[in-house]
Amino acid sequence: MGKKVFLFCLIFSLLAGLVHGADNSLNPLRGIEEALSKGEISYAEALNLKVTAIFAPEKLPPRFRPRGHIKSATFTLLEALKNPEMLTQENRFVLHRPTDPEDEDYYGSGVTVLTYDSPSGHFKIHYTEDDTHGDAVAGSDGDPDTIPWFVSEVAQRLDEVWSWMEEHDYPLPPPDGTKGGDGKFDVYLLDLEWAYGYTALDQDGYLYIVMDNDFVGFPLNLDPAGQQIGDIKVTAAHEFLHVVQWQFKPWHEEDIWWLENTAVWVEDEIYDEVNDYLHYVGYRYDDLNDNGRWDPGETWYQPDGTPGSGPRPSRWMDYPELPLDTLNGWYEYGGVIWAKFLSEGFGTDVIGDIMEALASGDAWQAIEEGLGMHGVELEGVLPVFRQKNLWRDYREGESYPPPRFKATVTSYPASVGSSFFPPYAMGLRHTSCEYIAFEVPAGVDALSFELQFSPGHTELEVLVLLISTNGTCRVEELPLDYSAGHGSLDLTDASLYQRAIFMLMNTAVDSGGISYSIQAEGLYQGLTELLFPHIASGEQWWTALVLLNLGNDADITFHLYDKDGHEIASCTRQLRSFQKKVFFLRSLFPEVTLPEDGWVKATANGTHLLGFEAWGTHDLEAITTLWAIERNK
Ligand SMILES: [Ca+2]
Ligand SMILES: [Ca+2]
Ligand SMILES: [Ca+2]
Ligand SMILES: [Ca+2]
Structure with a gap:
């Protein structure tokens, strides 16, 4: 197409940046957003750049071109329609329907635009087989008497979508007079390159849809009929729901996040097999180190199960700390999971x-x-929703990753708190959830948790999921003293559990962030023994024991044995919490001749020790190390 299509897209991303100021790093139009937020360009310039990015990205310098596909350009275009005075002459084409006589720009002058009425009679599809500006639909053969497969496919899918809306008693658009030739709802097929499609409003208040002409080069989906047909299905469903939403109530900026949540939702309601939405929910991965986050080196998977290459892209499940109503050019699409939760749970x-x-x-x-x-x-x-996400307890949950944990704590004492990076993160934000896992290390008999939070925030709710060693889960609501801003939990039988997962939730829709911090301490009550099975005796050799104390301050007792198991000597040294120290055997036992083939045992009460031994010759020609053998009682 010449240059024109982009009402929908633009609006959307502009709103995203302005309304919530949330993370823009995944927004396909982030280059423009960033320049706008830095004050390098004005709002009007950003608006025009976005229109160009949707319709003629090749005209832009690389930093402003789309980085990734734009799901729906609807709300970007709406912004352009609302601000016609800001549009440059070159971009004013978006104020018109692609076939309006005032505007020959969409398809380009001299290009023949053909039409095809859908079998139900509800839709008129406008398309061209003339590829002068790259807009010819897939399946064009240059003969206007044969209907390209792409066009009949679009018509058939739109009819199906119409029927679904009718069955569900959703309000359908009224006839639009003679717009596009007659009262049928008009759908225009154009090369959008980066956007799937958009819904726009003409100057008389009638809606129409623009969709890409072929969906070549778009992300994979799981439709057995092929990626292009899958994209036709989801775009027809998505954009037509925007049309239906307008019949319920004209779109309002503050509702756009929800309008997009549900537009992606309806794609999968009508066309369950396509699963394009998985790109927005997030990518599964093998969490090899079990820390609740993807780390470099861990394999991640495309929706079709093939391993992804390069770093794993972050999506909705990787940002549980964002409010559900975040509007930033991508989060609102992943919010399909919220609509799915509601419809799977309540019908x-x-x-x-x-x-x-x-x-x-x-x-x-x-x-x-x-x-x-x-x-x-x-x-x-909301707490049920956040738990279901953790367990991926959805009809198609096996294809989702779990939400990313804020932290996984493996040693104690530890302190974890809310983020505070104004203006993007100011504590626990409305409708969001932060997951923190506390592992129970070997040798820890009890864990105690002290939670402090800004007093008075009765919208804070904390669930603790206790995962036992056999894998079962017990959920406890942490009792909170809201006026003091305090809560605590003592896990006296910690060894029964693998981990405790804290879910901190702000259940309000309109509250400021809640600051919090959790102090966790591990109590080591039992006896720890480390066995060092080898001693290098003889003048030219040295032997050293390296110990790390992961628990409380402790006295370490070293017992020296000969090869027959007779204790020859013992001594005691101190090791503070988290201290590491090297002990040379000759310094520990200066009065004793080190026995050939002997060994050493180190014991401590109420802490957790790790260690290894090293031995070698004084000229360092030879040196060897060996892990200590750990025994906890
Ligand atoms: Ca019409
Ligand atoms: Ca295309
Ligand atoms: Ca599905
Ligand atoms: Ca990991």
């Missing part, structure tokens, strides 16, 4: 109930009202 109708309730409030008020019709409250539902 598909709950989404329609919420859409209907939008008429009298914003998205959060509508969600509260919709949930109320099902006898539950948002505050009670």
